[in-house]
Amino acid sequence: MRRRAAAALLGTAIASGLVALAWMRAPAPPDRITISIVGTNDLHGRIHPDQWARGGLAVFGGYVENLRAARAADRGAVLLLDAGDTFQATTATMRDLESNLSEGGVVVDAYNAMGYTALAIGNHDFEFGSADGGADAADLRGALKAAAARARFPFLTANILDADTGKPLAWPNVRPSTIVDAAGTRVGLIGVMTFDGLTRTLLANVGGLDTAPLVPTIAVEAANLRRQGADIIVLVAHAGGRCDDTSNPRDLASCDPGSEIFDVVRGLPPGTLQAIVAGHTHGGMAHIFEDVPITSMPEGGGQFGRMDLVIDTATRRVADLRVYPPRSICTRENPATGDCQAAGNGVPVVYEGATVRSSEAVASAMAPALAEVRRLRGKPLGVTVAAPIERVGAPESPLGNLFADAIRASTPGADVAISYGGGRGGLRADLPAGPLTFGAIYDAFPFDNRVVRARLTGTQLALALEGQLANARRRGLISVSGLRATVRCVGTRPRVTIAHPSGEPIRTTDTLVVASTAYSSARVMWANLAGDEGAAMPEDAPLVREMVMEWLRRRGGEIGPAAFYDPASPRWSVPPEGVTCGGL
Numbered sequence: 001m002r003r004r005a006a007a008a009l010l011g012t013a014i015a016s017g018l019v020a021l022a023w024m025r026a027p028a029p030p031d032r033i034t035i036s037i038v039g040t041n042d043l044h045g046r047i048h049p050d051q052w053a054r055g056g057l058a059v060f061g062g063y064v065e066n067l068r069a070a071r072a073a074d075r076g077a078v079l080l081l082d083a084g085d086t087f088q089a090t091t092a093t094m095r096d097l098e099s100n101l102s103e104g105g106v107v108v109d110a111y112n113a114m115g116y117t118a119l120a121i122g123n124h125d126f127e128f129g130s131a132d133g134g135a136d137a138a139d140l141r142g143a144l145k146a147a148a149a150r151a152r153f154p155f156l157t158a159n160i161l162d163a164d165t166g167k168p169l170a171w172p173n174v175r176p177s178t179i180v181d182a183a184g185t186r187v188g189l190i191g192v193m194t195f196d197g198l199t200r201t202l203l204a205n206v207g208g209l210d211t212a213p214l215v216p217t218i219a220v221e222a223a224n225l226r227r228q229g230a231d232i233i234v235l236v237a238h239a240g241g242r243c244d245d246t247s248n249p250r251d252l253a254s255c256d257p258g259s260e261i262f263d264v265v266r267g268l269p270p271g272t273l274q275a276i277v278a279g280h281t282h283g284g285m286a287h288i289f290e291d292v293p294i295t296s297m298p299e300g301g302g303q304f305g306r307m308d309l310v311i312d313t314a315t316r317r318v319a320d321l322r323v324y325p326p327r328s329i330c331t332r333e334n335p336a337t338g339d340c341q342a343a344g345n346g347v348p349v350v351y352e353g354a355t356v357r358s359s360e361a362v363a364s365a366m367a368p369a370l371a372e373v374r375r376l377r378g379k380p381l382g383v384t385v386a387a388p389i390e391r392v393g394a395p396e397s398p399l400g401n402l403f404a405d406a407i408r409a410s411t412p413g414a415d416v417a418i419s420y421g422g423g424r425g426g427l428r429a430d431l432p433a434g435p436l437t438f439g440a441i442y443d444a445f446p447f448d449n450r451v452v453r454a455r456l457t458g459t460q461l462a463l464a465l466e467g468q469l470a471n472a473r474r475r476g477l478i479s480v481s482g483l484r485a486t487v488r489c490v491g492t493r494p495r496v497t498i499a500h501p502s503g504e505p506i507r508t509t510d511t512l513v514v515a516s517t518a519y520s521s522a523r524v525m526w527a528n529l530a531g532d533e534g535a536a537m538p539e540d541a542p543l544v545r546e547m548v549m550e551w552l553r554r555r556g557g558e559i560g561p562a563a564f565y566d567p568a569s570p571r572w573s574v575p576p577e578g579v580t581c582g583g584l
Contacts, residue, residue: 032319033183034076036067037234037307041082041279042299044124045089045099047106047366053340054302055329057110057366061359063304063329063351064114070352077182080114083279083296084122084193084238087147089446098373100446103128104147106369112152113365117180120191121157122238122280123201129448129543140205141171143448148173156191156236158221159212160198166210177221179230185311188230190221194239194260194280202449204518204541214239214260215267222272231316232274232309237261240296242283249288249323261285265292274318275307286323293323303328331356377439383552386560389431391422391444392476393565395574399427399444400479401564406551407451407544408481411515414453416461416483418516420445421476436559441549449517450541458498459508465496472579477572486573489581517544 040060049056064080071078087104089097099107104125111119121144128143136142148155149172158176160169168176177190192214198206214237222233241259245251255262261278270290278285278296285296286305295305303326310320330340335347349356391399400421408417420426429443456464465485468478483506484499498506506512518541552559565571575581 029313030075031313033185033311033313034071034074035079035182035185035187035309035311036071036076037079037081037275037277037295037309038064038067039081039083039277039295039297039305039307040301041238041240041277041297042085042122042282043082043087043107043301044085044299045087045097045104045107046301047098047110049330049340050300050302052302053330053332053342055300056358057107057114057301058358058360058363059331059356060301060304060329061110061114061362062331062356065359066352066354066356067306068115069354071183075183077185079180079182079187079234080111080116081189081234081236081277082111082116082119083236083240083277084120085124085279085299086119086122088124088127097443097446098370100128101373101376101442102369103132103143105150106366106373108147108150109365109369110362112150113359113362116151116153118154118156118178118189118191118236119151120236120238120277120279121155121160121174121193123193123197126201126205127447129202129205129450140207145171145174154178156189157193158190159192159214159217161210161212163208163210169209177225179225179228183311184313185316186229186231188222188225188228188233189236190218190225190233191236192217192239193237197238197280202447202518204450205448214264218264219268219272222268232311232318233272235264235273235276237264237276237278238280239264240278240281240283241285241294242281243285243287246284246286246325249286249293252287252289255285255287255289256283261294261296262289265290265294275309275321277305284326286325288321288323293321295323295326297326301329331358377437377442379438381436381438381441381549381552382556383436384558385431385433385436386558388433389559389561389564391427391430393422395477395572395579396565396570397422397427397476397479398561398565399431400476401481401571402431402559403427403445403544403548404479404481405564406548407515407517410542410547410551411451411453411513413513414482414515415512416514417481418464418514419479419481420517421472421478426476426478436552438549441545441552445545445548447544449544451515451544451547452518452541454514454516455511456514457508458506458510458512461506461512461514462496462498462508465498466494469494469496469579477579480571484571484573487575487579487581489575489577492581494579494581 047057068078087099089100129140130137131142131146134142155174179188239260241256241261243255245254273292276294282299285294293307297303297305306324308322309318312319328340332341332346333349389399400419404417404419408414427444486497487494
């Protein structure tokens, strides 16, 4: 009995000693910790490096891995925040359409692998419309909802409201704000979108939504987060500004003083925000404005911004901060200039004390979606292109005319069709020679835009065509089918007269059924619509891309550019002075 008691006492003493020893050896909590905030914005579906060997999500993941290792060593934390326009490749220079074909899924998978903290919804994130293969084809926000549900991080939007209820969106994994723990500091995150963002996307996809003003929305949300125990507040805003010089964060001389994000800071009580990840404008920012650090990067994911907040662990307040200039994302660089270099050139990039390597985890996460994209791209349409059909022409776009012909032929009762041209904001790629595939059509038109009809008089149609001539230098002439348009100059003002393909004039009082895309209808014809047809897009309106592909399948055989543009019989006749008649 005594032996057992003695053994028990000895065991207790040993255990107590080990606990005391472990306590003595454990490092004391640091007085300060560093939270590194990495901001991305306006990726626009760019998942691969560009032609200058910059960017690519797997390479970016290598930087993130190095930074996480550095923060783990000093007991800090990393927050990855994205300020929106993440999934839709919309600019003519971007060929990374895998994100479009996966409706953003490949980007979400990569962000999941990197451990993103949150994403603010941008205006272009609405443009996929209904989810491909989804049960509810009438839900024109289905693809965005599916992307949010796929993410292991929240989508944030505090100021996009349901017009019927006046409340923020409440879809699965979509919320106004959230609180996360970063090395013991409770960080409140708020997501917002620029005040006019809903007018800068496919209008059909955002029907029934409103945008609340930024400043009061942020003020209310920040106060709510503070009451819930947030120590600091970070805004993730698809709204921004522009500064030409990002070398000195406190030098604002090169910044646009009227930037929307500056107005947000000015309008809030001092101390409301401790950092902002901005976007939307595609302008670089790495500055401190009224004690608030702000980052924003150019489009395409070639660079990333970083801010370090040094937190006093006793007060949970920001004791110091640092804003880093935008940094190009690559694995090799020119040691003299810092420019990115292709494999085999330059020297390896070192970041946070370690060589940057492309992340295998990110590449593996993207692989399944990319394999499905390759399968979709290769689907044949049963048509052979004899010679490339170009999207840009002088003055007409042969490819734009093809789209217009397909829309008119496939829309019951249509007399005329209006399609995109080949300039900026129009079609994105030529149709290459050879067997035509789904991927080639998708490259040319990656948008989930739909076909609508409107009844216009001859006068209204001529005015609609005149109205777009001011943009023709930049965007190219819009393509038409079922009519001939002639531009004549009255001084420096262009006037348009229209006729049937036979040459018979279209009278001012004639009524025509005009088929067009929802995007063009809203921006080219909306003010000229007559009657109730065209005032709203029917729920079963077909996608432009699917209509064109089905028309091509029915046509079959071989096609070439001569079938869609005949210089001897043009669809547009323009004067020597050009479509703007020498005016600006």
